[in-house]
Amino acid sequence: MAGNTGEREVYFEFVAIGNTVRVSAICSVTGVEVQVLGPVGAARRDLEQLALRKLERRLADTVAPPLPRTDRGGFTV
Numbered sequence: 656m657a658g659n660t661g662e663r664e665v666y667f668e669f670v671a672i673g674n675t676v677r678v679s680a681i682c683s684v685t686g687v688e689v690q691v692l693g694p695v696g697a698a699r700r701d702l703e704q705l706a707l708r709k710l711e712r713r714l715a716d717t718v719a720p721p722l723p724r725t726d727r728g729g730f731t732v
Contacts (some may be wrong), residue, residue, distance in 0.1 A: 667703055669693060680706035689713050
């Protein structure tokens with residue numbers, strides 16, 4: 656799932672680990688990634704918002720250079 660915050664997209668990954676869900680939020684411009692953990696029963700939207708707020712805070716605290724642009728139409732992982 657991808658969200659949009661201004662000029663960048665944010666990609667979310669949800670991985671269930673037992674009774675816990677690990678949510679990763681990845682900035683499409685800088686490649687900065689953060690992760691949060693929550694209970695399996697938590698609302699998906701709540702976990703997504705938590706990860707997004709953590710990513711926004713990390714981006715505000717760091718000066719991460721953007722990913723290099725390629726002519727292949729994708730992005731580097």
